[in-house]
Amino acid sequence: MTNQNQDAIAQIKQSISKQNLSYALSLTRNALEKTDEDEQINELLYMKSVIYRLSQSPKKALETLDQLLERRPDYGRAYQEKGYCYKQLGESKLSANSFYQATRFNQALLSAWRQLLDVYKKTNNQEALRLASHHVEYLQSLPAPVLGAYDLMYEGQLHKAEKLCRQFLQKNRHEPEAMMLLAEIGSQLKVYHDSEFLLESCVTLYPDNEKAANAYQALLNKLGKFAKSVAFAKQRLSRNSDNIGAKLALANGYVGIGESEKAISLFNEMLKNNNSLHGVWLSLGHALKAKGELKEAVSAYRQAAALQKDFGDAYWSLANTKTYKFEESDIALMREVESSPTTRLDDRIHLCFALGKALEDAKSFEESFFYYRQGNLLKKKTLSFDITRLEKAMDAQKKVFPEIRKKESVKGYPAKDPIFIVGLPRAGSTLLEQILASHSQIDGTMELHDILGIASSLSSHKEAYPYNLATLDDDYAYRLGKLYIEQTRVYRQDAPFFIDKMPNNFIHIGLIKKILPNAKIIDARRNPMDCCFSGFKQLFGDGQEFSYSLTDIGRYYKAYEKLMAHWNTVLPGEILTVQHEDVLDDLEGQVRRLLDFCGLEFEEACLTFHKTKRVIKTPSSEQVRQPIYRTGMGQWIPFESNLSELKDVLNVSSTC
Known part of the structure; x- marks a missing residue:
């Protein structure tokens, strides 16, 4: 935001505080005409609504707030302002609902919580009153800078929140709430290495702080560090065997390391004590689905939906079986x-x-x-996602690795164990993984986060990743490669080879080959329209922010193609591209090609991959438990009239 824009907003706020509302409204309208910055437009619309309400024009305020929420549907302060507008209009039910929505999007809105306290007292809703009172007491106990930083974070102003939080911690080292908040901000900014360090420090300093423990546990599971999560959950349960949060984290950790039976047993134990826990029913469904027990998974999902009819995740989980x-x-x-x-x-x-x-x-x-x-x-x-920034990140990889690599000059860790399957989500990578994991010499794992974690840790160095890879010394490259092998050991069985199926690793092929020069890399490809539209239809659990716009996903696909062309140039013969449609047309031929690339003998089990019993956590889990089928081809065609944006980016001509 420019200094001129900041000055305009400061002047508007000053005019509002002095009750010079007509002048404030004039300034706001003028500023809106002169800016095209999203963040500033949102703030100006919010202030415009406040001006209208203070001018006793709540209906105009509500119209402005609807414009704002159309742009930012998760803007908590806008819902709080709606609450005040409806209260001014005497619409008590709509007012209460707006204040409630405000607290769901921004838990730091103390004013909204206090309004809800009055509502719950009048309606004699004792349980809601107890929860709201507890939250008001908690917010009132926070140091003012920490509460302010929470407010900024919830409203999406992450860098301002980070600055305020760091300033507070400089004077109040090891204050737990500020440490947890800074870790959460770091996680949202995807600086996971720093977040993990902060939370690990916090639980070490404050072992009885349940909020810190739950946050640390959630981050470990998010990063795929399930073995570490399981160990920490067991440690928590050794101190308190009835700790529900630790039990849930332990069960989810078990799913992560492939011990589904233990997870299912633990989920069932929790439900035996209280069968109304809709979130636990959902988690049980995920564990059963990953294990291949679809009928039981569907039953668990339906139970979750029955317990809470607006539980959207339960309905999506049913849809996400792909066969329900x-x-x-x-x-x-x-x-x-x-x-x-x-x-x-x-x-x-x-x-x-x-x-x-x-x-x-x-x-x-x-x-x-x-x-x-x-x-x-x-x-x-x-989301705060900018496809241009991601395209620049891919271009940076090309600049760091501009020449053909001399294989003998690479001194990373020499392990031959890992087989990386990369590409776009929904490109057929789960099918390739299931085929290879059916071989007696290969362990299937899951979408491992370890390479992304190593890249994140390198980002915290003085010179930004990936530019610091050019000066990465041999010893450090060796240690990073060894670290990757050690960290991923927990996901493996006893086979000499294993698969890492994190699709986004295609961006980091330069890093992979620097630290693991003997790793095999397989690029899973699919018809661009099929692949991109399938991604557009998918609600991902985390990441893949490019997939929520037809233009973004098309540009991402084009950038992926260009980067893979670069990797194939600088790493000739070291990446195997497998086209999904070729696998459907000639399964045995492509299986032999895959195994030959991996240096392995052909095994018949790879052709009957659908019979292989293993934990699969991706959306395609049920699809790869069936023989080869073609119904996934051309699924975009009935939607063609709505896909012009995507077709234009991909340069696809009409099928008509």
Whole structure:
């Protein structure tokens, strides 16, 4: 934001504080005409709504707030302002709901929580009153700078929040709330290495702080450090065997390291004590699905939905089995819940994607695309994603590795164990993994985060990643390669080779070959329209921010193609490209080609891959438990009239 813009906003705020509202409104309108910066437009619209409300024009304020929420549907302060507007209009129910929504998006809004306290006292809602009172007490106990930083973080102003939090910690070292907050900000900024260090320090300094322990546990699971998560959860349970948070983290950690039976047993134990825990039913469903017990998984998901009818994740989890078919009554219920003003944004997003899949199965393609588009639009508005920045990051990799590598000059860790499968999500990588994991010499694992973690740790050095790879000394490269092998050991069985199927690793092939020169790399390709549209229909658990816009996903695919062409130039013969359609046309020929590239003998089990029993956590888990089929080809064609943006980016001509 320019200094001129900052001055204009400061002047508007000053005018509001002096109750010079007509002048403030004039300044706001003028500033809105002169700016095209999203962050500033949002702030100006918010101030405009405040001016209207203070001018006793709540209906105009609500119209402005609707414009703002159309742009930023997760803007907590906008919902708080709606609460005050409805209160001014005497709409007590709408006011209460708006204050409630405000606290869901921004838990630091003390004013909204206090308004809810009054509501719960009047309605004699004792349970809600207890929870709200507890949260008000917690917020009031926070140091003012920490509360302010929380507010900034929830409103998406991460760098301002980080600055304020660091300033506080300079004077108050090891204050736990500030440490946890800075770790959360770091996680949102994807500086995971720093976040992990902060939380690990926090739980060491404050071993009885449950909030810190839960945050640390959640981050370990998010980063795929499941072995470390399991060990920490067991440590917590050794101090308190009834700790529900630790039990849940332990069960999720077990799923992560492939010990599904232990996870399922623990989930069932928790549900035996309290079968109304809808979140635990959902987690149980995930564990059962990963193990291949689809019927039982569906039952668990349906139980989660029955316990809380607006639980969007339960409906999306049913849709995300890819084989479940919704009844018309299910679709009607999902439509009703999705359109309700009381449904949380996150639940709406999940429901939109579930409805898209349900209506696609019913061949109602126009309505299906309406919900896919709505779900993607809502999700994208909650993200701070810029495809241009990602394209620049890929270009940076080319600059760091501009020449053909001399193999004998590479001194990384010489292990031949890892087989990396890279590419775009939904490109057929799970099928390739299942084929290879059916070989007696290869362990299948999952989408491991370890390379991304190593890249993140290198980003904290003085010289930014990937530019510091050019000066990475042999000893450090060796140690990083060895670290990767040691960290991933927990996901393996006893086979001499193992698969790392994190698709985003294609960006880091230079790093991989620097630290693991003997690693095998397989590039999973699929028809661009099939691949991109399949990604657009998918609500990912985390990451893959490029997938929530047809233009973004098309540009990402083009950037991926260019970077892979570069890697193939500088690393000739060291990357095997496998086209998904070729696997469908000639399974045995492509299986032999894959195994030959890996230096392994052909085994018949790779052709009957669907019979292989193993934990699979990706969306394609049920699809690869079936023989080869072609129904995934051309799924974009019924939606073609809505895909002009994508076709233009990919330079695809019309099928008509």
